[in-house]
Amino acid sequence: MALLTFTRTRRRSRDVGEGITNPSLRLAGKTGLTVLALFGLLPVYWLVATAFTPRQDVFSVDRPYLPLDPTLANFREFFDNSTLLKDLGNSVVVSAGTALISVVVSGLMAYSLSKFRYRGRNTLMVMFLVGQLVPGALLLVTLYLMFNSAGLLYTYTAVILAFTTFTLPLSVFLLKGIIDALPDEILEAAKMDGLSNTAILFRIVFPLIVPGLITTAMFAFMRAWSDLLFALTIAGPDKQTLTVGMTTAFIHDGAADWPGLMAASVLTSLPLAVIFVLLQRYFVSGLAAGAVKG
Secondary structure: OHHHHHHHHHHHHHHHHHHHHOOOOOHHHHHHHHHHHHHHHHHHHHHHHHHOOOHHHOOOOOOOOOOOOOOOHHHHHHHHOHHHHHHHHHHHHHHHHHHHHHHHHHHHHHHHHHHOOOOOHHHHHHHHHHHHHOOHHHHHHHHHHHHHHHOOOOOHHHHHHHHHHHHHHHHHHHHHHHHHOOOHHHHHHHHHOOOOHHHHHHHHHHHHOHHHHHHHHHHHHHHHHOOOHHHHHHHOOOOOOHHHHHHHHHEEOOEEOHHHHHHHHHHHHHHHHHHHHHHHHHHHHHHHHHHOOO
């Protein structure tokens, strides 16, 4: 019975996700959404077009809207810059580390907050909510002093932990909403079979909320990948990420090398776009599952 209830809940969550990806709209609604989508894609189009435009034509008055003579020279500059390639590797390491830690820690915390009753539980949730409202810049000085005292400044560990501070609250709330939908009867049956809480978490709970875990990992990876403020302060020159490397490589004395910057931005965005397209189904259903409770 409990499994049937949970199956119905998951089906309802999937229906919500399908409703998001395949909305039932009339022609006027579809036309309006298409116009809005095209308007929102204009900056992306201009970014890609500039990346393929020859440097001497970027600021030309009669520059065509489509690059009639596209070039890959701007992209070659990126791959010829060894510092940017090193920064790309740093971004992969810290983003993957942030995603992994966010999934494990937020999964444990969400399971605790959802299925256990103890003193201070509601206070902890309020603290998470308030933490979301605090600007990241206010935490920067505190984190810098803490990492400096611990000897972790300018290390991968410091950058990953700093990124995790702002991915964790939303990840916990997302996974808690999903775990709330798990019937208690399933977990009680597992306890009667002799499973420990750890075994229940990793052998039953996590396999049942895979879309939510993937959604959490995607959110944490993208958030860490695009951060500039924390990486600029805590990473240092050896562990700086690609966003910091692009800023220092293409912006000097108030002027920007726009063709090179646009080409680097396209290359930087590609991994996120590929990940999102491949896992879009899990992302939508995970968000919908977190929004549907009971």
